[in-house]
Amino acid sequence: MYPWTPVLCRHIVHHIKWLLAGTGLGGFVLALLVLAFSNVSSHPTAQMARCSMGFFVAVVWIMAIADEVVNVLQTFGFIFGLSDAIIGLTIFAVGNSLADLVANTSVAVFAPMMGFSACFGGPMLNILLGIGISGTYVINESGGKPYDLHFTPTLITSTVGLLMLLVTTLVVVPIQGYVLSRRWGMFLVLAYVVLMSANLAVEMSLM
Incomplete structure (x- = not known):
């Protein structure tokens, strides 16, 4: 402070x-x-200015709400003895990605390629811009010093599991002729359940 x-x-x-x-x-x-x-029939420049103002206001509201949500989740984590990592991997991740899940599924019914691409576009935006912009700001505020990340066993478990699933997908999908079968989709859902169960087991062992 x-x-x-x-x-x-x-x-x-x-x-x-x-x-x-x-x-x-x-x-x-x-x-x-x-x-x-x-x-x-107003000028396109004026319309773009109003749209930009609305977008900026929406971003400010989202930032304010996200800040309060993080504070509430950290309070629950402090009460129940849970780490920030497991809260981010479970409650916050579900709440943050549920809208994308519903939207991408709805779009995929009418435009499969668009819905499939959105599944990669959303995480790409969050990782590259979210971490990039926030990381640049934090490093700039700290006088150019690097920001140390503390990887907990829960994060290591999630990272290893996610990388294994991505590599497996890169191998299996081309073998299947770039066709995503129902069986492979069920396998990914099962893998998510197993990975989250492993994260919870690791978290409980650390408590």
């Missing part, structure tokens, strides 16, 4: 009425401008 954090929090709470009033007034003025100058 930074030394000026309590002072900053006190300043924000003390002036919360003015902050809310200013935010509400600014939003109301912007809404009036949009209503006055926007129509169906």
Whole structure:
């Protein structure tokens, strides 16, 4: 925690009425401008600006909600004696990926290739941009010092299991003529259950 954090929090709470009033007034003025100058035949640049503002606001809300969710999950982990790794691999991962699972499955019914590609696009976005941007920010804030990651036995188990499944998929799918059979899908679901059970067993042994 930074030394000026309590002072900053006190300043924000003390002036919360003015902050809310200013935010509400600014939003109301912007809404009036949009209503006055926007129509169906508006310039594409204005439409892109409004879409960008909406996207930015959505990102801010998602960041705020995710921050609170992480705090709540860490509290439950502290109460029940669970590590952050097992909470992230189970509760947070299910909640974070459930929407992608439903969306990709629904899209795959009408466009199989699109749904299949989305299964790779989502993790690619999370890993490359999520870790890349956050890692760059953390390293920049620490003065260029590397950020040490503490790999717990649970994370090692998950990493080894996931790499084995990926390598097996890279071998089996070409052998099957690049056809994903129902049997292979059932095997992957079973492998997920086994891997999560192994993670829970490792976590319980460390408690």
